[in-house]
Amino acid sequence: MSDRRVVLKFDKKMNVDTLVDYSNYLVKINGQLQALSSDVADISVIQDGTAVVITFAETLNGKNVVFAGGSSTSNANVSELQVLGVKDAAGNLLSEFTSANGSNVVNITANKVLELANISTEDAYDGYEAELVDTKTVKVKYIKSDRRLYILFITIFLTNFFLL
Secondary structure: OOHHHHEEEOOEEEEEHHOOOOOHEEEOOEEEEEEEEOOEEEEEEEEEEEEEEEEEEEEEOOOEEEEEEOOOEEEEEEEEEEOOEEOOOOOOOHHHHOOOOOOOOOOOOOOOOOOOOOOOOHHHOOEEEEEEEEEEEEEEEEEEOOOOOEEEEEEEOOOEEEEE
């Protein structure tokens, strides 16, 4: 199921009504741009209105949904998601969704790979420790020793995550 999920993370709290409004999204399926609908995907708001999860259906018109470019006779190839009229919590339409510069287009065919540096051997990461907790969680610990001990724990949840 997670291979059909797209998570869009915003840098501020958003207006939840605009995030769950299907008319604010276009999706390219088999090369054709169309409005997102509840037949195509479910929309859920997470992280107190700063992110939205779009979970695509398993099948569309009898074809398996896959994230891939081009057109297919055997699959429903989903290649692009466009975000349109979403607003922030104050009701402001975000400028990146009104310009024609493509900043509102998410290519969902490209694999997003998160890499960790080898922080145990690289000098630039002295004082850091990392641990793979499970298949979706990496825990990073930064320890700085001075007269006081500062410890910062960061947990990253791995998924198809796109920052807008």
